[in-house]
Amino acid sequence: MTEPVNILSSTMTTDALIQHRREIADLKQRIKNRRLQVLGLYGTPLAAIFTLLVWAGLKISFWLDSNTPSAVNNILGGGALLLGFAFAAQAILEFNEDFGLWKDRNTSIRELRLELSLAEERHILEARRRTPPPIDRQASYKERLPGEMARLRRESRHYRRVHLLMQWLLFVSSAAISAVTAWYDPPQPAKGVLIGLGFTVTLITAAAGYFKPRERAFNLQQTADSIEQNATAFELGIAPYNATEEAHNLELFATTVEALRADQRMREQQLDQPQQGQQQVI
Structure with missing residues (x-):
């Protein structure tokens, strides 16, 4: 009877440690995803404003007394419009509760890092408690x-x-x-x-x-x-x-x-x- 009990205990220990590792890996991936979400949410409008400033600067510097070439208008105008649509879509995903595509919306990276630190601490304590010979x-x-x-x-x-x-x-x-x-x-x-x-x-x-x-x-x-x-x-x-x-x-x-x-x-x-x-x- 002792050997099956030891095998069962070892299996439970392995499963518990694997679960902790999966939780840590999931939190690390969520932090990466959240960084990209925040970067897109705040970087997209800045990129759109920068594009408009470049457009205006080119107009003032080179084509103040003439029409801006259509190629320049199409590229910069289309880029600014595309960035505007991208910002609107990201804002809807971030602040609208009807969409659940973003798992950690309205969650700061600081909170996710705290969860990761706690998960790593739980893993260390669990591994110490269940340390094999x-x-x-x-x-x-x-x-x-x-x-x-x-x-x-x-x-x-x-x-x-x-x-x-x-x-x-x-x-x-x-x-x-x-x-x-x-x-x-x-x-x-x-x-x-x-x-x-x-x-x-x-x-x-x-x-x-x-x-x-x-x-x-x-x-x-x-x-x-x-x-x-x-x-x-x-x-x-x-x-x-x-x-x-x-x-x-x-x-x-x-x-x-x-x-x-x-x-x-x-x-x-x-x-x-x-x-x-x-x-x-x-």
């Missing part, structure tokens, strides 16, 4: 690692592609500078082309030196490979996870993986620092 948490931690390794590899591929794109642009632009210089003798249009290519080479070189996509890709891939190596060793029961007690292996595995992740975060922070700061850290 360490061996269960370590086993759950191990099961989350495939997602973490996939994230690291995905980010590594992203930075590798950015690095390759920068390098190819740098190669093409550098080669094009020499080709254009050799092909064109007159200053134009080669001068403008050379200026653009030289700007591209300088920009890519500066961006590659600042963001360091190659180093980031290497660090992420190295961390993912190290975590996978430890996970494989744990699954196979080989050193250093060949102890007779499963709890000891789980504790050592979690400690090792967290050390690898901490080392990855430290290397990311070093890459974000200026060159002089990196030398001081090293």
Whole structure:
């Protein structure tokens, strides 16, 4: 009888924690939606007024003694009219009780943030009250690692592609500078082309030196490979996870993986620092 009771209790604990996470995620999404609603409600009339001021400014500056071109009238007038309709529709959704499309109408973002803080506090208290034993948490931690390794590899591929794109642009632009210089003798249009290519080479070189996509890709891939190596060793029961007690292996595995992740975060922070700061850290 004890085992079914424990299973039922564990299921109830999991369901309760999942419900709290869903509530927190829903509140975060509601805050994002409310920000967009408030931005549209107060930003649309300001944009309409700005459009009318631009229209009037153009009329005074360029066409004071003549008729404004119909294209300008159509674009600016149509834009102001469209913004006016958009503001009217948003005002109706915000202040009219007959429409329930906006879930948090007449609710400030401050109130939603307070609800989010309370929901997070309830989740922390509930998780603390229903905290499973360490061996269960370590086993759950191990099961989350495939997602973490996939994230690291995905980010590594992203930075590798950015690095390759920068390098190819740098190669093409550098080669094009020499080709254009050799092909064109007159200053134009080669001068403008050379200026653009030289700007591209300088920009890519500066961006590659600042963001360091190659180093980031290497660090992420190295961390993912190290975590996978430890996970494989744990699954196979080989050193250093060949102890007779499963709890000891789980504790050592979690400690090792967290050390690898901490080392990855430290290397990311070093890459974000200026060159002089990196030398001081090293």
